[in-house]
Amino acid sequence: MVGLEIEFIIHPEKRTEFLQMVDWFAEGERTEKVVYEQIGTPNCFLWVERCSSISALQDYCRSKKHKAVLGAMDVLGRVVSVNTVAYSGEHTTVADGTR
Numbered sequence: 001m002v003g004l005e006i007e008f009i010i011h012p013e014k015r016t017e018f019l020q021m022v023d024w025f026a027e028g029e030r031t032e033k034v035v036y037e038q039i040g041t042p043n044c045f046l047w048v049e050r051c052s053s054i055s056a057l058q059d060y061c062r063s064k065k066h067k068a069v070l071g072a073m074d075v076l077g078r079v080v081s082v083n084t085v086a087y088s089g090e091h092t093t094v095a096d097g098t099r
Helices: 012-024 054-061 064-076
Strands: 004-012 032-037 044-051 077-088 091-096
Touching: 004 012, 004 054, 004 064, 012 064, 044 054, 054 064, 064 077
Parallel strands: none
Antiparallel strands: 004 044, 004 077, 032 044, 077 091
C-alpha cells in the first residue's frame, strides 16, 4: 500500500469551509482517506490518502479531484509539505516532497 501525506495549515476563519470540503472529498478511488488535526496547534492538519498500488496513487495524483483538493487547500490555508509514503507491514518509507 502507498499513500500521500499532505501537511497544511488552515486560516482560522476558513475552518468551517475546510471541514465541509473534507466531507465532499471523502468519496473516490482511494482505498482510505483520513484527516488528523495536530493536538495543541489548532487548524494544522495532516491529510492522508492511501491507495492499493503506486499506479493507483499516480492516477489519483493526476486526477482533477486531487488537483481540486490542493487548490482548495491553497485557498483555505497553506500547504506545508506533500510526501509520498510506502507502507510495508510495520515500516513506513517517506519520499519528501516539501512544497
